[in-house]
Amino acid sequence: MTPYATEFTKSNQKTFLQQEREQTSFDIEKINKFLDPNHEQTQIIFKQIVNDPILMTGRKFYDLTKPELRELAVKKIQRLTAYIETEKSVEDFEQRISYLSIADPGVVTRVGINLALFCNSVKGNGTDDQINYWLVERGTLQLKDVYGCFAMTELGHGSNVAGLETTATYNPETKTFLINTPSLSATKWWIGGAAHSSNHAVVFARLISQGKDHGVKTFVVQLRDSNFDLLPGVSIGDIGKKMGRDSIDNGWIQLHNVEIPKDYLLQKFTQIDDDGTVHATPLEQIAYSALLQGRVSMVADSHKHGARFSTIGLRYAIGRQQFGEQGKEETQIIDYTLHQYRLVPYLALVYLLGPGSQKLDSDYKKIMSDLYEAKNIMKTINELKDLFVSSASLKASNTWLISQLIDETRQACGGHGYHAYSGLGQAFSDWSVQQTWEGDNNVLSINAGRSIIKYYEAAQRGKKQGADFQYLSEEPLTKLNLSEDSELDTYVKAWSSIIVKVAQYALSIAKGDWESVSQERLLLSKFHSHLYLLKEYFNRLNSSTDLPSEERKVLVLLFKLYSAFNIDKFSGTFLQTGLLDAGGLTKIQGLVKSLLKQVRPHLTGLTDAFKYPDALINSSLGCYNGDFFNNYFNDVTENYGKGDKPPYLNLLQGMLKRDDPATRLSGARSEETLEKLSN
Amino acid sequence: MTPYATEFTKSNQKTFLQQEREQTSFDIEKINKFLDPNHEQTQIIFKQIVNDPILMTGRKFYDLTKPELRELAVKKIQRLTAYIETEKSVEDFEQRISYLSIADPGVVTRVGINLALFCNSVKGNGTDDQINYWLVERGTLQLKDVYGCFAMTELGHGSNVAGLETTATYNPETKTFLINTPSLSATKWWIGGAAHSSNHAVVFARLISQGKDHGVKTFVVQLRDSNFDLLPGVSIGDIGKKMGRDSIDNGWIQLHNVEIPKDYLLQKFTQIDDDGTVHATPLEQIAYSALLQGRVSMVADSHKHGARFSTIGLRYAIGRQQFGEQGKEETQIIDYTLHQYRLVPYLALVYLLGPGSQKLDSDYKKIMSDLYEAKNIMKTINELKDLFVSSASLKASNTWLISQLIDETRQACGGHGYHAYSGLGQAFSDWSVQQTWEGDNNVLSINAGRSIIKYYEAAQRGKKQGADFQYLSEEPLTKLNLSEDSELDTYVKAWSSIIVKVAQYALSIAKGDWESVSQERLLLSKFHSHLYLLKEYFNRLNSSTDLPSEERKVLVLLFKLYSAFNIDKFSGTFLQTGLLDAGGLTKIQGLVKSLLKQVRPHLTGLTDAFKYPDALINSSLGCYNGDFFNNYFNDVTENYGKGDKPPYLNLLQGMLKRDDPATRLSGARSEETLEKLSN
The missing domain is CATH 1.20.140.10 (Butyryl-CoA Dehydrogenase, subunit A, domain 3)
Structure with missing residues (x-):
């Protein structure tokens, strides 16, 4: 509490939010349970997250630079290993980080690169032995030893996976593949984790054997040794700054005659004999089912993150007053019809997304489990096709709507929505990528x-x-x-x-x-x-x-x-x-x-x-107490300077106190001079 | 040019953009002239801007942190003084910086705080003597000595100017005003320039005299002396980080019994006698006309900035290929119907905004000039009212549409649109404030x-x-x-x-x-x-x-x-x-x-x-040559690391090579230990 604020605080006055809370006609616990059947476990996770000194970063989070964010992400991931080692199941851990992502989406993506993308690719495309070696024996699922990345996208190839250019050419003499980047547009691009932290990758490349192109398959390629030195032929660079999610060290990868053993090909659906004969099973399209998890979880994210933004926007709208009848207290802005139109339908969306996203998730889990057990395969494949359609429609439609929700909320908070500590600017930048990755929204929709x-x-x-x-x-x-x-x-x-x-x-x-x-x-x-x-x-x-x-x-x-x-x-x-x-x-x-x-x-x-x-909402405008003037003022004065002189004082004074042009030009344009110069 | 890129460049192949350019059926000069009657002067300005070593910052601009941006802004402003001193008219200078703002909107706002907001307030509300003293004699119009800011908005009062709380209480004995911030919500907030660079402010405060509240008037208040030390009673802090435009040092100001001479009241419409008798003329609403310039120029910005985004999106869409008929070259994405729907109507908007924004601007200039000359005053006031309506409608509608244009363009560039060097993420963040400041779009619209x-x-x-x-x-x-x-x-x-x-x-x-x-x-x-x-x-x-x-x-x-x-x-x-x-x-x-x-x-x-x-477009995806793979790859590899080890290597290795939980817990949960502990 700063002296500025204390001086002005009317501490015995209830905020609008507190007044309206007292008049709530229903039991919020019952509504919470309706939305979240798992609500008891959720509250335990919330307590652990928001009280964790490493996972929670407060308002200062919004001030961090790219290098700071990247380093902090690794600290947080290390902290998460303490949980992953004691978690009852992978699903429990996924649930935990899905809630952490509300406060810090970048760090969760950075874990997901390894746990979801790398591991799911191995699980979806590898044999049992391959799964056991790469994920269990090496410790990858516990964030140990191997930190994987997912090298699918190329500079020139995003949505069109079948058009990828990277090659994996089999040599029967050495029983190895040589992986190559044949052109600039084949450079693996956007690869999360590649710039710094990943030592292995699942690489999507065209399998070339016996002079024939067998299409795009998946290979495990080691990128760095245990000292994090690059392996021969591996060329990697930092992608640099992005619109958001700067916690993630996206990189580009070029591979020039990088040799990998034959059995680094993931062989559930594609096998290769020593002589180079390729066997591919017709159910290959299932290979891409590993990508589904991302889409399904983005629908869940739409619900979870949406709840955060709706809370900020509505709490502010209830607490903030502007205009109104002459001589009376100003009107709470939520009481303007237009303001209700702008925010309340999005609240309805967030509510509807609860049951909807949970249904999609349970369908996904059931189908995946049926697939791994390979029972009733044709029925399962039909269900999988429907899931592709519904998840595409839901992912695209709702990541769009949540993006609009954030933008509308930002605007509905007026100028204060533009402050970093509203959380909304960063949220928009971080969220936007959801419309593009793991299936471009327009492509998915059509x-x-x-x-x-x-x-x-x-x-x-x-x-x-x-x-x-x-x-x-x-x-x-x-x-x-x-x-x-x-x-x-x-x-x-x-x-x-x-x-x-x-x-x-x-x-x-x-x-x-x-x-x-x-x-x-x-x-x-x-x-x-x-x-x-x-x-x-x-x-x-x-x-x-x-x-x-x-x-x-x-x-x-x-x-x-x-x-x-x-x-x-x-x-x-x-x-x-x-x-x-x-x-x-x-x-x-x-x-x-x-x-x-x-x-x-x-x-x-x-x-x-x-x-x-x-702490999870992390916004000066959306606190439970509704006392947003004090919250906001305290946050700003605690984190930024007061009465400081400009760090660039000399520069500024040099400009404001500069000599007249005539002096600075040493009189070289004065009438006197021009007279001298004339003939 | 990096070796990576050179190796892959197919230099003798024309890009799609180059091919289509050759087939253009019309003369772009004639179209340019249609859009911009001032096109010859514009091209001279462009040449000066993009070749200026201080004003142009290239891709690295997108990597700058808040402190770096703020300091760079002052360097650029100092550079601009060389132009302002030799410019033929204020309008010429305004035209120059309106084009500079396409590449760097923040720095132009930072100039505008002084030149547009502070100076226009003095011009609109001051007597001729006051205008002469504050703007000419002191050198403010030339960015000398006085650097003003515009202290209107308060923490609790944005759109509702009539509800401002700051007071200016007249004391006939000393013939001075005492300026006060009576509550937390009265803290002047968002004041651009206040955190560091402004030494004076136009403060909007309620004039209290002879015990009566005469409503909100404007006062010049000095904030800092020539050493940039704060004057007595002045309390100022840094607002900190925002969604965008971090070049601007927005601040908050509290004033506690800050004394100013009686004649620091701007007295065109309101005069005060020595004894405290107040004379206010009925044409007072004209006072707010100074705010109009912002709205009018935002419509011009919608055209000028919109042209930048349309160019990026369409050039990329012409150059980029994805999917298409089997066995053929991939389709240029602009040839997909949906892609045309997404981008081309915005191009039409940008075109239409040319003549429309120019008409609004010339109406504005005519009315302002009529106002200053006070000729045919009732007719002018009616025209002013209509201008308020049209400018509100145009400002709100088009700043919204351009925001959507940026977002749509970002998405239409796929993943690469999410890279900082597309310029689109920063553009969205920078642009968003246009929907809120100088009249919230929803309030203006209704x-x-x-x-x-x-x-x-x-x-x-x-x-x-x-x-x-x-x-x-x-x-x-x-x-x-x-x-x-x-x-x-x-x-x-x-x-x-x-x-x-x-x-x-x-x-x-x-x-x-x-x-x-x-x-x-x-x-x-x-x-x-x-x-x-x-x-x-x-x-x-x-x-x-x-x-x-x-x-x-x-x-x-x-x-x-x-x-x-x-x-x-x-x-x-x-x-x-x-x-x-x-x-x-x-x-x-x-x-x-x-x-x-x-x-x-x-x-x-x-x-x-x-x-x-x-250079003005400043996007790796929107270059004239259309060779965007090479442009983009070169930009990234020139500015970011290649093959670097993580700066946080120890942290990462510590995690990946950590001991098993049993070891880290010193065996305290082993069966052996638990046996010891059982009774």
């Missing part, structure tokens, strides 16, 4: 959209669809008529209906030219995400039979708001397809306004119900 | 929207409107029917019609409750901006009689695209009002696709036509 059109076409031919897409066989509503009294089911049905209508339309005009319907494919992917979230949230509401009526009422408001708000947002499509008419839309717009009013008194409780500790 | 509804209502009563709003008196189209053959006028008329329809609707439901139509007000503000830009661009097309047909054809394509694309974007409103029907919308969507196809061959020429030098 792929998902194409699948939905194809599924629709198959459903019309009577083919039974998987659980996520059964709605494509159902009859759409002929006219949407939504009001406060509508069955809850109608809020879901609106979306399955619009998807069917758009798919129908796209199919009728595309005639095989997919490019001509890319707009429609994009829309379908977004709509599928809305539908998926609404359905799963609706299921959770139905299965939560012990939910008291007040809690249920509030949760239903968010459900209705999400559906109605988004129908209004996409009203052009709803009107164009004829599913809605102008009168129906006007009614829905009225419904949205009414729902916003009804949700308003519950906003403090609904953000409290996430139960995120202040 | 204020503009309210005025438009009021103007509409007045127009219905037969009141003649100013030039910007005459369309409100015109009959709207009953049905919009837009196709490629429509008169160009229809592309404009679509927007005046939708504004009239929405204003009509809002008026019918608001009945004085402005809160209930905030959505409609927001829409009206955005639509007014679209209309304004279309109108001015249309006027420029009509007045550019020497434009050859090919150039005109291409410029018309962008005009049509802008209108049609945005009708589709806001199709919900167009359909809901009945201005458009579903069939009409489908036709417009077809029109957009057709226009995108027609514009495609001209994209290289249309970005070249901005004539921005590489």
